Amino acid sequence: xxxxxxxxxxxxxxxxxxxxxxxxxxxxxxxxxxxxxxxxxxxxxxxxxxxxxxxxxxxxxxxxxxxxxxxxxxxxxxxxxxxxxxxxxxxxxxxxxxxxxxxxxxxxxxxxxxxxxxxxxxxxxxxxxxxxxxxxxxxxxxxxxxxxxxxxxxxxxxxxxxxxxxxxxxxxxxxxxxxxxxxxxxxxxxxxxxxxxxxxxxxxxxxxxxxxxxxxxxxxxxxxxxxxxxxxxxxxxxxxxxxxxxxxxxxxxxxxxxxxxxxxxxxxxxxxxxxxxxxxxxxxxxxxxxxxxxxxxxxxxxxxxxxxxxxxxxxxxxxxxxxxxxxxxxxxxxxxxxxxxxxxxxxxxxxxxxxxxxxxxxxxxxxxxxxxxxxxxxxxxxxxxxxxxxxxxxxxxxxxxxxxxxxxxxxxxxxxxxxxxxxxxxxxxxxxxxxxxxxxxxxxxxxxxxxxxxxxxxxxxxxxxxxxxxxxxxxxxxxxxxxxxxxxxxxxxxxxxxxxxxxxxxxxxxxxxxxxxxxxxxxxxxxxxxxxxxxxxxxxxxxxxxxxxxxxxxxxxxxxxxxxxxxxxxxx
Amino acid sequence: xxxxxxxxxxxxxxxxxxxxxxxxxxxxxxxxxxxxxxxxxxxxxxxxxxxxxxxxxxxxxxxxxxxxxxxxxxxxxxxxxxxxxxxxxxxxxxxxxxxxxxxxxxxxxxxxxxxxxxxxxxxxxxxxxxxxxxxxxxxxxxxxxxxxxxxxxxxxxxxxxxxxxxxxxxx
Numbered sequence: 001x002x003x004x005x006x007x008x009x010x011x012x013x014x015x016x017x018x019x020x021x022x023x024x025x026x027x028x029x030x031x032x033x034x035x036x037x038x039x040x041x042x043x044x045x046x047x048x049x050x051x052x053x054x055x056x057x058x059x060x061x062x063x064x065x066x067x068x069x070x071x072x073x074x075x076x077x078x079x080x081x082x083x084x085x086x087x088x089x090x091x092x093x094x095x096x097x098x099x100x101x102x103x104x105x106x107x108x109x110x111x112x113x114x115x116x117x118x119x120x121x122x123x124x125x126x127x128x129x130x131x132x133x134x135x136x137x138x139x140x141x142x143x144x145x146x147x148x149x150x151x152x153x154x155x156x157x158x159x160x161x162x163x164x165x166x167x168x169x170x171x172x173x174x175x176x177x178x179x180x181x182x183x184x185x186x187x188x189x190x191x192x193x194x195x196x197x198x199x200x201x202x203x204x205x206x207x208x209x210x211x212x213x214x215x216x217x218x219x220x221x222x223x224x225x226x227x228x229x230x231x232x233x234x235x236x237x238x239x240x241x242x243x244x245x246x247x248x249x250x251x252x253x254x255x256x257x258x259x260x261x262x263x264x265x266x267x268x269x270x271x272x273x274x275x276x277x278x279x280x281x282x283x284x285x286x287x288x289x290x291x292x293x294x295x296x297x298x299x300x301x302x303x304x305x306x307x308x309x310x311x312x313x314x315x316x317x318x319x320x321x322x323x324x325x326x327x328x329x330x331x332x333x334x335x336x337x338x339x340x341x342x343x344x345x346x347x348x349x350x351x352x353x354x355x356x357x358x359x360x361x362x363x364x365x366x367x368x369x370x371x372x373x374x375x376x377x378x379x380x381x382x383x384x385x386x387x388x389x390x391x392x393x394x395x396x397x398x399x400x401x402x403x404x405x406x407x408x409x410x411x412x413x414x415x416x417x418x419x420x421x422x423x424x425x426x427x428x429x430x431x432x433x434x435x436x437x438x439x440x441x442x443x444x445x446x447x448x449x450x451x452x453x454x455x456x457x458x459x460x461x462x463x464x465x466x467x468x469x470x471x472x473x474x475x476x477x478x479x480x481x482x483x484x485x486x487x488x489x490x491x492x493x494x495x496x497x498x499x500x501x502x503x504x505x506x507x508x509x510x511x512x513x514x515x516x517x518x519x520x521x522x523x524x525x526x527x528x529x530x531x532x533x534x535x536x537x538x539x540x541x542x543x544x545x546x547x548x549x550x551x552x553x554x555x556x557x558x559x560x561x562x563x564x565x566x567x568x569x570x571x572x
Numbered sequence: 573x574x575x576x577x578x579x580x581x582x583x584x585x586x587x588x589x590x591x592x593x594x595x596x597x598x599x600x601x602x603x604x605x606x607x608x609x610x611x612x613x614x615x616x617x618x619x620x621x622x623x624x625x626x627x628x629x630x631x632x633x634x635x636x637x638x639x640x641x642x643x644x645x646x647x648x649x650x651x652x653x654x655x656x657x658x659x660x661x662x663x664x665x666x667x668x669x670x671x672x673x674x675x676x677x678x679x680x681x682x683x684x685x686x687x688x689x690x691x692x693x694x695x696x697x698x699x700x701x702x703x704x705x706x707x708x709x710x711x712x713x714x715x716x717x718x719x720x721x722x723x724x725x726x727x728x729x730x731x732x733x734x735x736x737x738x739x740x741x742x743x
Contacts, residue, residue: 031708034719068708208664211705246611246648247704287607287646290702304606305638306645363707365666371708403665437707439665453668457702463645 001266002274003152006143013144018079020058022101025075026094027132029064029215030250032071036090037061040072043091047098057102060141063219065132067119069371075132076101085113085120118388119370124351126339126359127332128375131219136254139261142222148267150341154230155275163234164190167337169345171357176202176293176330177405177434178510179356179423185327188317189235192325199231199240200321200328202298206245206290207406208457210437212361213331215373217244217251220335221258225281227334229268230341232279235327240281242331243298246288255283290407290461294509295328297463308463309509330435332361353379356422356433366403366439367393379420382412386440397442401525405434407454407461408514410521411447430521432514446543447526448533451519452480458515469512472503476519483530486537486546493534497523583623591616592624596631603632606642610649619653655690655697657735659715661728664703666710670722675711676700678725683732696735 001009017023026032026041044059051057065073070087074094077083078101086097088111100107113120125131134141142148154163168183189197201224205213217224228240244252259281262268270278284302291297292307299320301307320326336358340348349357356378362385365371369391376385382402386392393399401411404421410431412419419425423433441450459473479496482488500516500523507513523530532538537546549557563570583589595612599605609628614620620643629639643649661667661676680686683698690697704719706712712721715731723731 030706030719031721034706034709034712034721205705206702208668208703209666209707210703211707214705246646247701285608285611286648287611288648289646301607302604304602304604304608304642306642308645365707365710366669371666371710406665437665439669439707441669445669450669453665461702 003156006148006152006267006273009140010143010146010149013140017058017144019056020077021056021079022098023058023060023077024094024098025060025062025065025077025133026089027063027065027071027073027075028061029068029071029132029219031068032064032073035071035088037072039091040074040089040094044094044098047095051102060135062132062134063136064215064373066123066128066374067113067370067372070113073132076107082115084115086111087113119372119374119391122380122384122389123375124359124377125375126343126348126351127216127223127335127361128220128373129339130223131215131373134220136219136221137257139222139258139265139267142220146342147222147338148226148273150338151226151229151233151267152273153341154233155273155277160190160234160236163230166340166345167234169349170336170340171349171352171355172333172336172340173356173423174330175332175336175360175435177408177432179433182329182333185317185329186231186234188315189325189327192318194324196239196322196324197235197237198321198324198326199228199235199237200298200302200316200326201228201240201242201331201334202293202295202328203242203244203248203251203331204286204293204298205248205435206293206461207408207435207437209363209365209403209439210406210435211363212373212436214245214248214251215363216331216335216361217242217248218254221251221254222262223338224255224331224334225258225262225268227337228281229272229279230337231327231329231334233277235325237327238278238280240279241284241302241321242281243284243286243292243302246286252283252285259283289463290457291463291509291511294511297509298328299326306463308465309511311508332436351377353377353420353422354424356424360421360433360436362436362438364390364438364440367395367397367442368440369394376421378422381418382421383417385421385438386417390440393440393442397444399440400443400445401441401447401450403431403439403441403450403518404437405432405514405517406437407457408432408510408517409434409437410517411441411450411525412521413525416525430517430524432517444541444543446484446539446541447522447529448480448483448539449541449543451522452477452484454518455480455515458511462511462515466506466508466512468503468506469508469515472499472507472512473515475499476503476516480519482548483533484539484544484546485548486533486544487548487550488534489550489552490534493530583621583627588616589627592628593631596628601632603634606632606634606639607646610639610643614649619650621651653690653694656695657716658697658699659713659732659735660699660701660704661687661713662704662706662711663700664705664707664710666707667703667712670710672711675713675723675725675728679728679732682729696732 074086074089164186172182173179297307297309316326455477629636709721
């Protein structure tokens with residue numbers, strides 16, 4: 001395929017879609033499938049077959065549409081009319097919608113989501129532009145939405161240096177959590193010398209409570225391939241790898257199919273789009289190790305070894321896979337690349353706040369009314385995310401904290417709800433942007449218990465290579481357990497803080513250095529809860545059992561018992 | 573170990589070994605492809621026996637210690653046979669906040685095994701996951717490959733009734 005043919009295919013597919021008098025988009029993301037989306041698709045398919053599979057009616061099984069807790073979702077597109085979305089769709093409801101739409105009658109209002117629903121209105125969808133709008137397994141539908149046009153533009157109109165400069169201008173920063181400027185990284189790898197260079201997409205989304213990368217890989221796989229290919233051209237690589245988490249078999253399967261389709265169409269492989277650029281992409285499946293999200297551990301895992309981090313420098317940009325310069329970015333970062341070139345770096349950097357440009361995808365979960373996947377401009381106040389997009393807390397609970405960044409992040413208290421969400425501001429609060437998990441907690445969550453939960457996670461996932469992380473996680477977990485069961489003393493609280501700071505300073509990799517963050521941030525914002533546990537032996541949220549005694553109370557109790565045994569009735 | 577039932581058949585005669593050998597050939601016996609090979613081997617056999625690991629090590633010309641090291645490093649690989657069915661309770665943050673702990677406790681009670689174990693009759697393995705990426709369904713669990721959520725402790729036990737009832741009747 002050359003550039004002209006690409007444009008023709010896009011035009012032809014778009015015309016076919018515009019000629020449809022009715023397009024039905026059923027969300028087939030995992031949560032919707034669990035809620036019964038497959039039955040909805042089957043029922044609609046049967047109806048359409050009954051009608052003789054008319055060419056101007058289209059049924060599409062899409063990837064994630066966003067409001068995951070309200071599935072199955074059905075979006076109806078009719079020319080000249082605003083799109084309408086139904087929640088909690090049953091096969092019967094779907095058929096009613098189809099039939100009334102065909103008879104051009106008033107569509108049923110049962111379970112219809114309002115037109116001005118903030119969940120949709122407050123979002124800015126760049127990375128998720130195609131998620132929930134296209135069949136993830138269809139290359140044509142991706143191309144019809146301008147897919148691979150950015151790659152064509154880069155290959156035919158720009159030099160590799162231009163591409164790097166474009167990414168620098170856009171102000172894009174790594175979406176995996178670190179926030180390193182993406183353009184600078186690309187330039188660094190471009191300048192490194194090596195016999196070969198590699199591009200690696202990090203899809204090892206290990207943070208509990210985050211599923212943006214999964215959804216992106218499952219809903220719009222070609223976008224990631226396009227982003228990786230552009231990166232390959234920019235840095236001078238001929239091979240890319242996508243490292244997919246082992247728990248995400250659907251994502252791996254969709255990416256495999258996408259690679260095959262793209263290669264067949266000449267969008268990957270040798271002489272991409274009739275240019276002199278050749279690029280292959282392979283999938284590597286992870287095997288369940290959180291630490292593999294760390295870049296040097298990930299490289300080890302791709303090379304078939306234990307996923308243990310190593311000391312940097314040398315950074316992967318100089319010596320990565322098999323000692324060659326390697327560019328590693330998160331899959332969401334690569335998902336941003338096609339948008340940067342389709343709307344232009346300037347337009348991209350118009351979104352955002354301060355040094356954080358563009359948008360960020362969040363997995364909004366926990367005690368909010370609207371759970372789901374959202375994409376918002378950087379710098380949006382947290383309050384807007386929780387109360388407008390999220391619809392406030394479920395069951396009338398009171399907001400207590402929002403947890404971002406998973407086990408490497410922290411908890412943001414209610415008094416900081418108006419903070420703009422971007423890299424710098426979250427860091428100032430002792431949390432991090434992280435990969436994008438955002439878990440809202442109400443009054444019934446105990447912050448000490450939450451800190452213990454994350455420390456248990458890190459204890460389990462520590463690879464054991466460096467001492468501070470290997471033993472630090474165990475000791476901190478023990479101290480937190482003591483606080484939770486009521487046997488801690490003031491001294492333990494001091495030790496806890498000291499250990500956290502030491503671990504932060506001395507760990508080998510990001511896992512250990514960031515592991516104390518949940519403890520430090522809860523200590524900072526919810527110290528009174530720790531004090532209540534230690535001083536008053538009381539859990540304010542009523543979560544912890546507090547059924548043990550600290551040593552000094554244990555001693556007193558013992559003395560009382562012994563006194564009771566004395567025959568002379570004297571006390572000690 | 574008694575649970576290694578397959579080890580009674582010599583590994584070389586096992587028809588499933590062909591799948592592993594085919595993968596080895598496809599990956600050109602590259603030592604770097606170790607994790608891919610182990611994935612295939614576990615898919616074919618259900619678990620990685622010591623003999624199987626030795627076979628893979630020999631084929632890839634890697635020390636057995638390295639193969640064993642990799643196989644035990646990653647959570648995904650198991651060196652013991654799994655139950656016929658598997659139930660995995662997600663204990664990610666969203667599920668945890670919404671009460672995954674109670675679900676797990678109740679399931680452990682109902683089935684009589686701890687997470688990470690398999691029932692004596694080999695019918696069911698109970699496990700936990702660090703996050704299955706279905707946070708909007710929290711608290712959620714999977715039975716074999718089907719995803720269920722949001723669950724309560726009782727509804728979770730009910731999901732396993734179908735699997736557990738059969739051995740109960742036989743007793």
